[in-house]
Amino acid sequence: MMKKLKLFSDAQKEERWLNNMLQKGWQLKRVNAFHVYTFEKTSNKEQILRLDCQSFTSEQKFQEYKAFFADFGWIHVGGSRYSTLQYWLNPTNKDDSLFSDHSSITQYFQRLSKIYGAYACFALFITFCVFQNTTQFTNLKDAYYTPGLWDKNGYDFWSAFLFETPFAITRFGSPWLMLMFGLISLTMYFKYKKEEQNQLDRT
Amino acid sequence: MKRHKLLPLTETMHYILLALRKPLHGYAIMQEVETMSNGEVRIAAGTLYGAIENLLKYNWIVLVPSDDSRRKVYRITDEGLEILEIEKRRFMHILSLYEGGFNDEKA
DSSP states (O other): OEEEEOOOSOHHHHHHHHHHHHHTTEEEEEEOTTOEEEEEEOSOTTOEEEEEEOOOSSHHHHHHHHHHHHHTTOEEEEOOTTSSEEEEEESSOSSOOSOOSHHHHHHHHHHHHHHHHHHHHHHHHHHHHHOSOTHHHHOGGGGOOSTTGGGOOHHHHHHHHHHHHHHHHHHHHHHHHHHHHHHHHHHHHHHHHHHHHHHHHHO | OOOOTTOSOOHHHHHHHHHTTSOEEHHHHHHHHHHHTTTSOOOOHHHHHHHHHHHHHTTSEEEEOOSOSSSOEEEEOHHHHHHHHHHHHHHHHHHHHHHHHHHHHHO
């Protein structure tokens, strides 16, 4: 067993990394909401891991989705009803992809673009909520608002500092998160448009 | 008349609609399509899942009640059959152009 914490900006990079781990003999067992990946040793290197981007309006729909893929031999190793990314393992390598035609690949990119766009909007909203002045975005120290915090010492300093850190990180980081998600959303959008154009060229 | 967004049908959609002239569940659709296409077309799980969602949205297929609680069974609707008719006419027309072309060459 091995646990790894890793954050990815891009689902395709994440998929490549997980397949590299498989090649090294580490098979994904589960992923939690904080991106802690649990791996198990495996000798079967024929396996393949694929990501799908789906969230569900009801628990029943989620169960039906999982049952549908299970019929095709895919094993659900990560993802929840709300997680949007779903992790699928195929132990046989018989079907090496979740998608077999262009229009479904196009739709996959479209879903990714939408979801990252939604994250970016959420980060924008947070940015507005916590906005005081622009220096809070460039200097983490300025994102701490406790008066005289940096002159305090010992216990007084640490208790105030630790208490405020989550807020300060939110104040400092929200526009950067917005930028990151915005860029990923755009990248996915261009991939989606490119796939769509390829399809039009073919018909 | 404006053409429907999904027309002309992709190969995948075509095979799914043709297979669903009899009621089938997800995996059985894939198997049926594989047989119908002599093993040429193997629809992947994610593609079939998305296609079914789409076809249900346009009411070209419907859910049919079944004894199997775990698997949903689908069947083509009258609207779906009409779409197949439209596609059939399109294919017949193209086919006639093919054959017309060959006749010209012979003449």
